[in-house]
Amino acid sequence: MSDGREKSAWRRFADWVNGDSEPIDRTTQYVMNRRPPRQEEPPELHEQRERLRLKKFLGLYPLAAGFLCVALIAILFATVIYIPPFGQPGNPTNNEVSRHYLEYTEEETGATNAVTGMILSYRGFDTLGESCVLFLAVSSVMMLLQRDKNNTDEQTLHRLRREDAIERTHPDNILRKSAKLLTPFILLFALYVLFNGEISPGGGFSGGAILGGGLILYSSAYGPEQLSRLLTRSLYDTVRITGLMAYALTYGIYIFAGANGIKLEMEWMMIVIDLAVGLVVACTIYGFYTMFQRGKV
Amino acid sequence: MRPFYENLPFICIFISIVCGVLSAVIRDGRKTYRLALAMSATIAVLSAVLLYCLYTENISFVYSMGRFAAPFGNAIKAGPLQALLVTVFAIVMGLSLLGGGQSLFHDILPEKQGLYFVMTDLLMAGLLVLVYTNDMFTGYVFIEITTIAACAMVMAKDTGPNLIATIRYLFMSLLGSGLFLIGLTLLNSIAGYLLMEPLANAVAILAELGQYHRPLIVSIGLMVVGLGIKGAMFPFHLWLPDAHGGATTSSSAILSGLVLKGYIVLLITLMTRVFGLELMREVGVSNILLTLGLLGMIFGSLAAMREYHVKRMLANSSVAQIGYIFMGLGLGTEAGVVAACFHILVHAACKPLLFCCAGRLSTVSGHHRSLKNLRGSAYRDVAAGVGFTVGALSMIGIPLLGGFVSKLYFSKAALESPFMAVVLLTIAASTVLNALYYVPAILAIWVRPPWEEIQLIMLEVKPEDTRFDRSFFIAAAAFMGLIFLLGIVYHPILNVIEAGVRLM
Amino acid sequence: MLEAIVQNRFAVVAVILFGIGLLNMMLQQNLMKKVIGFSIMDSAVFLLLASLGYIEGHGAPIIDEGSVNASLYINPIPSGLVLTGIVVSVSVTAFSLALIQRIYQRYGTIELHELLERAKKEED
Numbered sequence: 001m002s003d004g005r006e007k008s009a010w011r012r013f014a015d016w017v018n019g020d021s022e023p024i025d026r027t028t029q030y031v032m033n034r035r036p037p038r039q040e041e042p043p044e045l046h047e048q049r050e051r052l053r054l055k056k057f058l059g060l061y062p063l064a065a066g067f068l069c070v071a072l073i074a075i076l077f078a079t080v081i082y083i084p085p086f087g088q089p090g091n092p093t094n095n096e097v098s099r100h101y102l103e104y105t106e107e108e109t110g111a112t113n114a115v116t117g118m119i120l121s122y123r124g125f126d127t128l129g130e131s132c133v134l135f136l137a138v139s140s141v142m143m144l145l146q147r148d149k150n151n152t153d154e155q156t157l158h159r160l161r162r163e164d165a166i167e168r169t170h171p172d173n174i175l176r177k178s179a180k181l182l183t184p185f186i187l188l189f190a191l192y193v194l195f196n197g198e199i200s201p202g203g204g205f206s207g208g209a210i211l212g213g214g215l216i217l218y219s220s221a222y223g224p225e226q227l228s229r230l231l232t233r234s235l236y237d238t239v240r241i242t243g244l245m246a247y248a249l250t251y252g253i254y255i256f257a258g259a260n261g262i263k264l265e266m267e268w269m270m271i272v273i274d275l276a277v278g279l280v281v282a283c284t285i286y287g288f289y290t291m292f293q294r295g296k297v
Numbered sequence: 298m299r300p301f302y303e304n305l306p307f308i309c310i311f312i313s314i315v316c317g318v319l320s321a322v323i324r325d326g327r328k329t330y331r332l333a334l335a336m337s338a339t340i341a342v343l344s345a346v347l348l349y350c351l352y353t354e355n356i357s358f359v360y361s362m363g364r365f366a367a368p369f370g371n372a373i374k375a376g377p378l379q380a381l382l383v384t385v386f387a388i389v390m391g392l393s394l395l396g397g398g399q400s401l402f403h404d405i406l407p408e409k410q411g412l413y414f415v416m417t418d419l420l421m422a423g424l425l426v427l428v429y430t431n432d433m434f435t436g437y438v439f440i441e442i443t444t445i446a447a448c449a450m451v452m453a454k455d456t457g458p459n460l461i462a463t464i465r466y467l468f469m470s471l472l473g474s475g476l477f478l479i480g481l482t483l484l485n486s487i488a489g490y491l492l493m494e495p496l497a498n499a500v501a502i503l504a505e506l507g508q509y510h511r512p513l514i515v516s517i518g519l520m521v522v523g524l525g526i527k528g529a530m531f532p533f534h535l536w537l538p539d540a541h542g543g544a545t546t547s548s549s550a551i552l553s554g555l556v557l558k559g560y561i562v563l564l565i566t567l568m569t570r571v572f573g574l575e576l577m578r579e580v581g582v583s584n585i586l587l588t589l590g591l592l593g594m595i596f597g598s599l600a601a602m603r604e605y606h607v608k609r610m611l612a613n614s615s616v617a618q619i620g621y622i623f624m625g626l627g628l629g630t631e632a633g634v635v636a637a638c639f640h641i642l643v644h645a646a647c648k649p650l651l652f653c654c655a656g657r658l659s660t661v662s663g664h665h666r667s668l669k670n671l672r673g674s675a676y677r678d679v680a681a682g683v684g685f686t687v688g689a690l691s692m693i694g695i696p697l698l699g700g701f702v703s704k705l706y707f708s709k710a711a712l713e714s715p716f717m718a719v720v721l722l723t724i725a726a727s728t729v730l731n732a733l734y735y736v737p738a739i740l741a742i743w744v745r746p747p748w749e750e751i752q753l754i755m756l757e758v759k760p761e762d763t764r765f766d767r768s769f770f771i772a773a774a775a776f777m778g779l780i781f782l783l784g785i786v787y788h789p790i791l792n793v794i795e796a797g798v799r800l801m
Numbered sequence: 802m803l804e805a806i807v808q809n810r811f812a813v814v815a816v817i818l819f820g821i822g823l824l825n826m827m828l829q830q831n832l833m834k835k836v837i838g839f840s841i842m843d844s845a846v847f848l849l850l851a852s853l854g855y856i857e858g859h860g861a862p863i864i865d866e867g868s869v870n871a872s873l874y875i876n877p878i879p880s881g882l883v884l885t886g887i888v889v890s891v892s893v894t895a896f897s898l899a900l901i902q903r904i905y906q907r908y909g910t911i912e913l914h915e916l917l918e919r920a921k922k923e924e925d
Contacts, residue, residue, distance in 0.1 A: 075515060092487055143409050143416075
């Protein structure tokens with residue numbers, strides 16, 4: 001636009017918006033010029049500078065982090081010797097809340113194990129959050145490791161096929177026989193722990209972990225193919241989701257009724273929740289194992 | 298019998314958990330996407346109703362999660378502030394998903410899309426509980442839910458740098474929650490409660506008698522630092538640019554706009570409800586927060602000026618904006634907390650808009666991210682260009698936009714502080730720095746490059762990318778409306794926040 | 802000083818473990834070692850938490866029928882919290898291990914500084 005004609009302010013502005021001319025005020029020019037040197041530098045130079053920055057960061061980081069960590073540890077050490085002495089009944093933690101739990105658990109929740117009564121009934125919302133954490137963990141591990149075109153190459157598939165073939169042709173007889181013998185008892189014990197959580201040590205979490213352990217033993221003895229014929233992906237998903245859903249719904253009803261003062265017979269709640277937690281935990285443990293090993297359920 | 302509206306917070310939490318589980322059943326990307334949008338809309342509407350009820354009656358209430366009243370059972374507490382925050386969070390969540398929808402389905406493999414929405418739904422549940430919780434340990438459990446869901450959302454794009462950014466983010470987050478947990482344990486050992494009201498009483502008595510003085514200070518410090526690390530407080534922010542800058546657009550928007558805020562809201566709850574602002578000032582934690590906030594405001598902006606990658610520039614600018622929030626909290630006065638809460642809302646509206654617009658601009662420029670390749674891109678999608686401009690101007694603090702009001706109230710709050718001069722000067726300096734990187738970015742997208750360069754870029758652009766994206770347009774328009782709303786009718790909103798902080 | 806240390810021996814051991822875990826987590830370059838450090842750190846916190854609930858001479862909080870006397874049992878709250886905490890830590894560990902497996906598949910290394918350099922090169 002160098003026709004020498006004096007432009008109106010509006011015209012200049014329109015040109016500037018269209019990108020036809022350079023802005024004339026100093027500030028804008030300054031601000032625009034700030035960028036170009038970096039944008040037009042050759043990529044090698046830029047890369048070199050980035051590498052230098054990274055090196056500086058990696059050199060400085062351990063010093064700073066080490067210093068902070070040591071300071072933190074010293075502070076913690078100087079703190080914990082001043083906390084209330086270990087094992088004394090008069091400590092602030094042993095207040096009326098814990099006495100209430102011990103004295104009224106059986107009456108109010110029907111459990112004689114105060115820990116089970118606490119985590120499933122008094123503080124059950126935490127436990128719901130915890131089951132959600134487990135659910136999330138399996139989902140995110142699936143997101144990472146489930147076979148798709150991003151994380152699978154021919155080599156991995158080849159390795160998996162070879163492992164299957166070895167499994168079929170050279171089964172480990174000692175492992176198979178003992179697994180066959182042990183698995184029923186492990187599952188039985190898991191159910192015992194699961195359903196007796198209210199009156200003895202145990203409950204959904206421990207029972208579920210044992211159940212998952214039994215599944216893993218069976219799977220590693222007979223090969224994952226064998227078990228995934230019994231426990232297909234859809235069955236696995238159904239069990240996992242039914243578990244959490246049953247928990248959420250039961251507990252939702254319980255919270256709603258409890259908070260609004262509606263009287264409900266919730267004797268069955270503990271059993272349902274224990275079972276649901278057990279299923280979620282078992283599926284999580286087995287899911288981790290099979291996802292890490294095979295990348296599919 | 299309690300009035301029905303008191304059930305709404307619980308119903309919102311319940312809906313988001315059930316939607317998360319349902320998404321795992323459905324597994325189809327498009328359907329779960331619609332479910333997540335419907336969930337956000339429902340929660341926004343329910344929370345708005347709750348906000349109306351609470352604000353007109355000027356009350357807050359404790360809702361026991363089960364039969365057992367505090368201090369024996371879990372509880373949540375809702376007041377006008379919580380209802381307002383949740384309403385805005387739900388709106389922003391829905392709009393971020395809407396605005397980044399196209400690139401979301403482009404970036405994530407079809408079979409993993411269902412899982413992505415499991416994460417968003419449970420993230421919403423985590424955020425809701427972080428805002429509403431009245432129990433320390435529930436807070437810890439849902440911090441972890443939020444962490445896992447947020448990390449999974451970063452890595453969903455599944456490229457190499459993405460995975461590395463995720464693991465750095467994960468380790469820093471774990472450090473943060475570890476420090477929070479050990480602080481919580483120490484506090485429990487000297488005060489003995491987990492519910493916030495009895496805990497506050499116990500803490501007040503301890504502070505008055507001077508008993509267990511050292512463990513008390515250390516536990517407060519550990520919890521603040523733990524939440525600060527997760528909220529990207531200044532020296533602990535190094536994970537943020539890669540994690541937020543590399544993720545898919547919706548994830549970046551949600552992480553910057555909401556996840557950081559969730560932890561900070563929990564910190565505000567602790568400061569006002571449990572420890573009390575007076576104790577925070579007395580033990581010097583406030584001053585530390587103030588210093589780190591001021592440093593963050595400057596260094597975040599300086600780091601953003603060095604960036605050429607538009608999303609990482611925005612992520613670095615988040616560090617600066619989070620610095621404002623910590624600075625407001627560090628003033629240790631009610632006015633400072635109010636300004637910080639308002640800035641949470643402003644930033645939750647601006648940053649997702651900027652991320653969505655940046656994502657859209659890079660989509661219409663052949664998925665390039667560096668600013669030089671985005672030259673003139675605003676003409677290829679005018680809505681994105683306008684949205685980016687409005688968001689950036691609001692971040693700089695131009696009147697009529699939300700950012701101006703929050704800066705105004707920060708300055709007002711600083712007037713009462715003994716560090717008035719430092720704070721005001723830093724706000725001024727930071728505003729100039731903000732302008733120094735946002736104005737060039739605005740100019741870069743609006744100034745047309747030479748014709749040959751456009752031709753070169755257009756070669757890489759697929760025709761389906763330049764098609765009009767209706768859901769993005771709706772999201773950008775709604776975000777801009779929200780920013781103007783915050784910038785023009787700020788009085789009622791500040792009244793709600795003030796009432797909320799009083800009724801904490 | 803020495804008396805205080807002996808009195809709070811569990812807490813002191815927990816802090817030492819926490820320090821070991823923390824230093825490993827922050828300073829190791831190998832991602833696996835970082836995860837191990839994190840596990841140690843979390844276990845230390847659980848040790849501290851569990852030791853809060855113990856009362857000398859009292860039994861496990863499983864109430865015998867007929868004798869509802871709170872002074873016979875230890876405090877059940879910390880045990881319940883530890884249970885919750887352990888589950889959370891297991892989930893997080895599994896997630897980070899899965900991430901490391903994917904990173905190893907893609908880059909063939911799990912040393913953080915090498916990974917950072919490679920990641921810088923890949924960006925546009």
